[in-house]
Structures are given as structure tokens and as C-alpha cells.
Amino acid sequence: MVLRQLRRGVVLALLFLVVCGLAYPLAETALAQGLFGYQANGSIGAGGSVLIGQTFTGPGFFHTRPDSNQPMATGGSNLGPRSAALVAQVKSQIAYWHSQGVSPTNDLVTTSGSGVDPDISPAAAYAQVPMVAKARGLSVRSLENLVASQVHGRQLGFLGSPYVNVLELNRALARLSAPGLASGAA
Amino acid sequence: MQAAITIAVLVIILAVAWRFLGDYLAAVYGGRVRWLAPVERLALRALGVDPTAEQDWKTYAVSLLAFSLVAIFFTYAIQRLQGFLPLNPQHLPGVTPALAFNTAVSFVTNTNWQNYAGETTMSYFTQMAALAVQMFASAAVGMAVAIALVRGLAARKRETIGNFWVDVVRGTLYVLLPIAAVAAVVFVAQGAVQTLAGPAHITDALNGVRQTIPRGPVASQEAIKQLGTNGGGFFNANGAHPFENPTPVTNFLSVVLILIIPVALTRTFGKMVGSMRQGVAILAVMTVIFAGTLAFTAVSESRGNAAVRHAGITAQASGNLVGKETRFGTFDSALYDVTSTQTSTGSVDSAADSYTPLGGLGMLSGMMLGEVSPGGVGSGLYTILLFAVLAVFIGGLMVGRTPEYLGKKIQAKEVQLATIGILVMPITVLVLTAIAVETSAGRAGPLNAGPHGFSEILYAFTSQGNNNGSAFAGLSGNTDLYNIAGGIAMLLGRFGVILPTLALAGSLAGKTPVPEGEGTFRTDSPIFGVLLTGVLLIVGGLTFFPALALGPIAEQLAAGRIWP
Numbered sequence: 105m106v107l108r109q110l111r112r113g114v115v116l117a118l119l120f121l122v123v124c125g126l127a128y129p130l131a132e133t134a135l136a137q138g139l140f141g142y143q144a145n146g147s148i149g150a151g152g153s154v155l156i157g158q159t160f161t162g163p164g165f166f167h168t169r170p171d172s173n174q175p176m177a178t179g180g181s182n183l184g185p186r187s188a189a190l191v192a193q194v195k196s197q198i199a200y201w202h203s204q205g206v207s208p209t210n211d212l213v214t215t216s217g218s219g220v221d222p223d224i225s226p227a228a229a230y231a232q233v234p235m236v237a238k239a240r241g242l243s244v245r246s247l248e249n250l251v252a253s254q255v256h257g258r259q260l261g262f263l264g265s266p267y268v269n270v271l272e273l274n275r276a277l278a279r280l281s282a283p284g285l286a287s288g289a290a
Numbered sequence: 291m292q293a294a295i296t297i298a299v300l301v302i303i304l305a306v307a308w309r310f311l312g313d314y315l316a317a318v319y320g321g322r323v324r325w326l327a328p329v330e331r332l333a334l335r336a337l338g339v340d341p342t343a344e345q346d347w348k349t350y351a352v353s354l355l356a357f358s359l360v361a362i363f364f365t366y367a368i369q370r371l372q373g374f375l376p377l378n379p380q381h382l383p384g385v386t387p388a389l390a391f392n393t394a395v396s397f398v399t400n401t402n403w404q405n406y407a408g409e410t411t412m413s414y415f416t417q418m419a420a421l422a423v424q425m426f427a428s429a430a431v432g433m434a435v436a437i438a439l440v441r442g443l444a445a446r447k448r449e450t451i452g453n454f455w456v457d458v459v460r461g462t463l464y465v466l467l468p469i470a471a472v473a474a475v476v477f478v479a480q481g482a483v484q485t486l487a488g489p490a491h492i493t494d495a496l497n498g499v500r501q502t503i504p505r506g507p508v509a510s511q512e513a514i515k516q517l518g519t520n521g522g523g524f525f526n527a528n529g530a531h532p533f534e535n536p537t538p539v540t541n542f543l544s545v546v547l548i549l550i551i552p553v554a555l556t557r558t559f560g561k562m563v564g565s566m567r568q569g570v571a572i573l574a575v576m577t578v579i580f581a582g583t584l585a586f587t588a589v590s591e592s593r594g595n596a597a598v599r600h601a602g603i604t605a606q607a608s609g610n611l612v613g614k615e616t617r618f619g620t621f622d623s624a625l626y627d628v629t630s631t632q633t634s635t636g637s638v639d640s641a642a643d644s645y646t647p648l649g650g651l652g653m654l655s656g657m658m659l660g661e662v663s664p665g666g667v668g669s670g671l672y673t674i675l676l677f678a679v680l681a682v683f684i685g686g687l688m689v690g691r692t693p694e695y696l697g698k699k700i701q702a703k704e705v706q707l708a709t710i711g712i713l714v715m716p717i718t719v720l721v722l723t724a725i726a727v728e729t730s731a732g733r734a735g736p737l738n739a740g741p742h743g744f745s746e747i748l749y750a751f752t753s754q755g756n757n758n759g760s761a762f763a764g765l766s767g768n769t770d771l772y773n774i775a776g777g778i779a780m781l782l783g784r785f786g787v788i789l790p791t792l793a794l795a796g797s798l799a800g801k802t803p804v805p806e807g808e809g810t811f812r813t814d815s816p817i818f819g820v821l822l823t824g825v826l827l828i829v830g831g832l833t834f835f836p837a838l839a840l841g842p843i844a845e846q847l848a849a850g851r852i853w854p
Contacts, residue, residue: 105349105352106352106356109349109352109353109356109357110356110359110360111338112337112338112339112353112356112357112455113353113356113357113358113359113360113361114360115336115337115338116337116357116360116455116458116459117357117360117361117364117427119333119336119337120361120423120426120427120462121364121419121423123462123467124422124423124426124427124462124467124514125418125419125420125422125423126418126419128422128467128470128471128510129418129422129507129510129511131471132471132474132475132478132484132507132509132510133484133485133486133507133510135475135478136474136475136478136484136485136509137484137485139475139478139479140478140479143478143479143480143481143482143483143536144478144483144484144485144509145483145485145487145490145505146483146485146490146503146505146533147481147536148490148492148503150495151492151493151494151495151496152492152494152499152501152503153490153492153503155481155532155533155536156501156503156532156533158494158497158499158501159497159499160497161497165496165497169616173499173501174501175409175501175502175503175504176409176410176489176502176504177407177410177526178407178409178525178526178527178530178531179407179526179527179530179641179763180527180530180612180613180640180641180643180644180763181612181613181641181644182613182641182643182644182737182738182762182763182764183597183612183643183644183737183738183764184597184643184644184738184740184742184745184764184845184853185595185596185597185610185612185644185645185646185647185742185845186596186597186647186740186742186845186848186851186852186853187597187738187739187742187852187853188597188739188852188853188854190595190597190598190601190612190644191597191600191601191852192601194597194598194601194602194603195601195602198601198602198603208603209608210594210598210603210605210606210607210608210611211608211611211616213598213601213603214595214598214611214612215612215613216530216611216613216614216615216616217527217530217613217614217615217623217638217639217640217641218527218530218531218532218615219527220527220531220532221532221615221616221617222532223615223616223617224616225608225616256617258292258538259537259538259539260538260539261295262292262295262296262299263296263538263539263541263542263622264537264538264541264617264618264619264622265538265608265616265617265618265619265620265622267616267617274496274497275496278496
């Protein structure tokens with residue numbers, strides 16, 4: 105009895121391998137590439153993927169959260185809610201933002217779950233406006249309008265949190281500051 | 291407000307799924323769904339199985355064990371040999387033996403505990419043909435066991451409880467594959483990747499950033515990862531990764547996919563035993579526990595992070611954002627992680643390790659109650675039915691009558707089997723946690739100090755012993771101790787429950803139902819729901835309370851204290 109069932113086990117494992125392990129993902133790949141080629145390949149434009157966070161430095165750009173932004177090593181810090189290391193990290197982030205004249209929001213001083221969070225909250229973007237305005241010689245008003253134009257609301261009106269995609273925001277910023285560079289940068 | 295709408299929409303969708311998928315599942319396992327009959331016939335012919343020939347519980351169990359053994363071997367072998375196999379654009383070498391063993395056991399037992407980072411360890415072929423395959427197979431096996439137990443409850447003096455091979459083929463063909471195929475397309479449309487091309491290399495002219503971005507056949511795996519309550523991420527960041535879970539819509543879809551089969555199975559149960567109220571009673575208990583845990587965790591997370599407050603950010607209106615993604619925010623993250631730990635899924639869209647102490651407790655408690663609210667595909671139903679047998683027994687003790695469940699007399703043998711099925715998990719979890727805490731190799735694992743470090747170890751064995759797979763991921767689990775002890779926990783947590791369940795199914799099938807009498811304790815009444823909830827909370831609570839007191843409870847009570 106055991107041997108007969110073992111033989112069936114091998115046959116079923118092979119069937120699963122062919123149908124669920126090869127036919128299913130390969131058919132989905134063909135379908136995805138045909139219908140949604142841009143998304144299926146990683147939503148990648150000239151300067152990177154809008155879904156994968158990039159580190160922007162200096163006062164002339166809007167910054168992402170302090171993630172490492174290393175796509176080959178994703179994940180959170182895993183520091184617990186009473187971790188001294190977490191306290192030290194957040195303190196140094198707060199000090200950095202204060203040195204830039206920015207009063208940081210919660211998300212600007214904490215790392216994400218993926219380690220490549222491409223987004224910040226609208227409040228975090230507005231908080232950085234004075235810093236960017238000063239560095240670029242632009243008016244605060246024009247940058248606030250820029251941020252407002254980049255806010256993604258809750259999906260379907262009720263899902264998730266409103267956010268701003270930092271790569272999209274900085275692309276728009278580059279177009280605003282130097283119209284001649286827009287085509288090259290975007 | 292946003293949370294209330296989200297929950298309302300979720301309830302409506304699940305109600306529809308309960309109504310239609312519940313009936314559909316009953317029809318599938320009754321052999322009345324035929325739209326893929328030619329494929330089904332082909333598969334059963336290859337297996338040499340007569341679809342009308344049923345098995346007694348022992349043959350059913352032997353078939354299940356034989357298939358699982360072969361599956362472990364296949365999954366292990368593909369990982370070891372991936373260096374010689376196709377679809378390996380990163381030229382990744384074979385996986386090391388201890389890790390390959392742990393991973394093979396993990397995916398075959400529906401656990402999906404991962405002591406590795408997918409993007410730098412597993413080839414596309416391994417992800418597709420070894421890991422995702424078991425996401426289908428382990429889910430189909432879980433459903434088969436639940437259906438076999440329900441058949442045992444519904445039968446009138448029979449020897450047999452169905453045919454394992456037929457059940458697995460039908461569950462995969464008619465339920466898992468079609469739903470996953472549709473869901474995968476939605477994932478891609480929202481931004482999940484689905485390609486066989488290797489990593490993308492990008493340079494951004496704007497900021498000079500250069501990145502190597504890993505890709506792969508992700509969306510197809512994502513769909514079955516959720517639908518089969520598996521949870522294994524393609525990437526290390528799992529459901530937090532924008533390529534796996536790109537938008538709040540995919541986040542919500544994941545929650546729906548995780549819950550539809552376990553919820554619908556309660557209707558299937560009601561239909562098969564001929565009383566819908568019995569299924570509703572079980573569903574009500576599941577709902578109460580789920581809602582309580584969600585409220586507890588979401589409120590706790592909304593209150594912010596103690597370390598961030600200590601560092602100087604006192605106003606945290608957006609809640610605890612450490613380890614959470616901006617696009618999801620606190621509530622949607624808590625909903626996903628709670629759903630994942632109230633079932634056997636274990637995928638996370640936010641880092642569990644960085645949850646508040648009570649938020650982490652919420653996730654732990656879902657697993658410690660045995661994952662019954664609504665639990666994994668199949669495993670949730672059969673586990674809560676074990677508790678139901680125990681509850682009618684305790685009810686019988688109170689009034690001094692021989693207990694019955696669905697007209698079947700519950701006697702010493704049934705109570706023994708249910709008790710074994712219920713106690714295997716806590717014994718496994720607590721003994722292995724104690725061993726890890728007592729050895730220096732075990733104590734080297736945690737990242738965090740103080741009670742949180744203990745919680746990381748406790749969480750690891752609770753997760754593996756319940757075939758969940760989520761982690762307080764600060765723990766360094768890729769060591770011989772954790773790989774092997776974890777493998778044992780996953781095997782006991784799966785087959786240590788399935789075997790007594792099938793034996794119980796066989797024993798119940800052989801009984802003749804007794805007609806309901808004046809003194810029969812009704813198991814479709816609110817009072818039974820309260821009793822069953824009480825049994826679940828008391829068994830889980832009393833068993834695990836001392837361990838919880840050393841971990842999250844101690845951490846919560848040490849207000850203001852910071853550990854190095």
C-alpha cells in the first residue's frame with residue numbers, strides 16, 4: 105500500500121511541477137508582458153523605478169525616508185519599540201533635519217518595512233519645502249503648489265494613506281527649476 | 291472613518307465569498323463541478339486513481355504522508371541543484387543543506403518560514419518550480435484534510451472519508467488555480483513585477499544613484515502566496531516590498547485573498563453536515579476573535595512608537611511608522627499583519643519586530659490560539675473543529691451527559707484524539723523555545739535586547755509550530771540550531787495535528803448519528819459560541835500566558851525603559 109501511494113506521490117509532484125510550477129507562471133508572464141509590459145518589468149523609466157526608493161542628498165532635493173535604498177538587501181531595521189539603537193538613529197535624524205531648518209515628521213526620521221520605500225507623507229514633503237526653496241532660490245508658494253500637485257490620495261477613496269512619490273516629486277522639481285533639463289532628466 | 295469603510299467593504303466581499311465560494315467548494319469536493327473534467331480525468335488517469343474509490347482514514351493518511359515526503363524531497367533537490375538548472379539569471383549557487391531542508395519542510399507544511407533572502411538566494415526556477423508549487427500543493431492538502439474531517443462528521447456509519455488524490459487534484463484545479471490566475475493579473479496591473487529577465491541596472495542622471503534592482507516572476511507567486519495562506523515572499527521584505535505589494539489596492543486584495551477560502555469553508559462545512567447554522571456558529575466565533583485582535587493591534591499601533599517618542603518626536607498622529615510603508619499607513623498595515631497571523635499565512639507588509647509590544651502581542655496571540663480565526667486554508671477549519679469537540683466534551687462534563695457533536699457521540703477516543711491535536715502545538719512551541727533560551731547558540735539569535743529578544747525567540751517557534759511563517763525578523767535564524775529545531779517544529783505542527791484529525795474523521799465516520807433529544811446541547815446556539823470562544827481563550831491563554839509575561843507583557847509594563 106505504501107509503495108503504491110509513494111508512486112502516486114511522485115506522479116502528483118511531477119504534475120504539480122509542470123502545471124503549477126511551469127505552465128502557470130509562464131502563462132502569467134506572457135499575459136503580463138502583453139497587457140502590462142511597463143509594470144511587469146518593474147515600472148522603470150530613464151532614471152530608475154518609481155516603485156523603488158532612491159537616496160537624494162543635499163538641500164536641493166526632497167529626501168526619502170532614511171532607508172538604505174539598497175534593492176538587493178530589502179527589509180526593515182527590525183529594531184524593537186524600546187531599542188536604544190532605534191532611539192540613537194532617530195535622534196541623529198532629528199539633529200540632521202534641524203540643521204537643515206526642517207521640523208521633521210514621524211516618517212522622515214524612521215525607516216520603512218521594505219527599506220526601499222519610494223514615498224513620503226504629504227506632511228513630510230511640505231516640511232522640506234523651506235529647505236528646498238532656499239537652496240534652489242524658488243518661492244515657498246511655488247514649491248507648495250508643486251507638492252500639492254504630486255499628492256496621491258487614498259486609493260479608491262478609502263485605502264492606504266495619502267503619499268508623495270519622491271522620485272516623481274524631484275523630477276517635477278527639476279522641470280520647475282530648469283526647464284531646459286526637463287527632457288534630459290525625465 | 292477610513293478604517294470603518296475598509297472593514298465594511300471587507301465584510302461585504304467576504305459575505306459574498308462565503309455565500310458563493312462556500313457552495314462552490316462543497317460542489318467541487320462532492321464531484322459536481324465538471325468544467326475542467328478532461329484535465330481532471332487526465333491527472334487521475336496518470337495517478338492511477340478511480341475517482342469513485344474512497345479511502346479509509348489510514349489509507350488517506352498514508353497517501354498524504356507519501357505525497358508530502360515526495361514533495362519535501364523535490365523541494366530540497368531543486369534548491370540544492372539550482373546551479374545546474376535553467377532560469378537562474380543571477381547564477382546563484384545551490385542552497386546549503388541545512389537551509390534547503392528547513393525551506394523544503396517550510397513550504398511543504400504551508401509554513402513559509404524563510405531563513406533566507408529570496409532575491410540573493412533562490413533562482414527563478416526554484417521560486418517557481420519548487421517554492422510556488424508547494425504553495426498550491428500545501429494549500430490543497432490543507433483543504434483536503436478539512437473536507438475529510440467534515441465528511442467524517444456528516445457520514446452515517448461509513449468506513450471511508452474520501453480519496454486524498456482526488457481531493458488534492460480537484461482543490462487545485464477548480465479552486466486554487468483559477469482564482470490565483472485572475473488575482474495575479476490584478477497584481478501586475480497595479481505594479482507587481484512578472485518577468486523572467488534578470489535584475490535591472492539603473493543610473494539616475496538626477497542624483498547620480500546607481501541601483502541593481504532584482505526582479506522575477508513575482509505576481510504569479512504573490513497570488514497563490516495569499517490565496518493558499520502560505521506567505522512566503524519572493525523578496526526578503528515580503529509584502530512590504532513595492533514589487534510584491536505595490537499599492538493599497540494590492541494590500542487590500544491580499545487580505546481578501548487570504549480570508550476568502552477559510553471563511554467560505556465554514557459554509558461548506560454547514561452545507562455538508564446539513565445545517566447552515568452549525569457553520570455560522572463556527573464563523574461567528576472566528577469573527578469575534580479576529581475583530582478583537584484587529585482592534586487591539588490597530589489601536590496599539592496608532593499610539594506611536596516609544597523609542598521614537600523618547601528620541602524627541604512626541605506627536606505621532608500617524609502612529610508607529612517604524613517598519614511600515616508610507617503608502618499603507620498604520621491601519622492598513624495592522625489589518626494585513628493581523629490577517630496574516632490569524633491565518634497560517636505569515637506574510638507581512640510591515641516589520642512585526644518593530645510593532646509596539648501590544649501590537650506584537652496581538653500577532654502572537656492569533657498564532658497561539660492555534661490559528662482558528664479563521665485560520666489557514668483547511669487547517670483553520672479542522673483545528674477549530676478539534677476545539678469544538680473539546681468544547682462539547684467540557685459542556686457534557688458540566689451537565690453530566692455523554693456529549694454529542696452533530697449527532698455523533700463524543701467518547702473517550704474522540705476526546706483523546708482532539709486533545710492530542712490541540713496539545714501538540716503548545717508543547718512543541720514551549721519546549722523548543724525553552725531549549726533555544728537555554729543554549730548559547732539559541733541566545734545568539736536575537737537582535738534586540740531585554741524582553742524583546744525573548745519575544746523574538748518565542749515568536750519564531752510559535753510561528754513555525756503553527757505553520758505561520760511570519761517572524762520577528764531580527765532573529766538570525768539561518769543557523770544549524772534554528773534551521774533544525776524550526777524544521778522539527780514545522781513538521782510536528784503540521785502532521786502532529788493532521789494525523790489525529792484524520793483518525794478522528796475515521797472514528798466519527800464509523801458512528802451512526804443519534805437523533806437530537808430533549809437534553810441535547812445545541813451546537814448552533816450562541817451559548818455554544820461563547821463556550822467555544824472560552825475554551826479557545828482559556829487553552830491558549832493558560833498555556834502561553836507565562837511565556838507572554840516574559841516577553842511582550844514585560845516590555846509593555848516597563849514604560850519608559852530603553853534596552854541597549
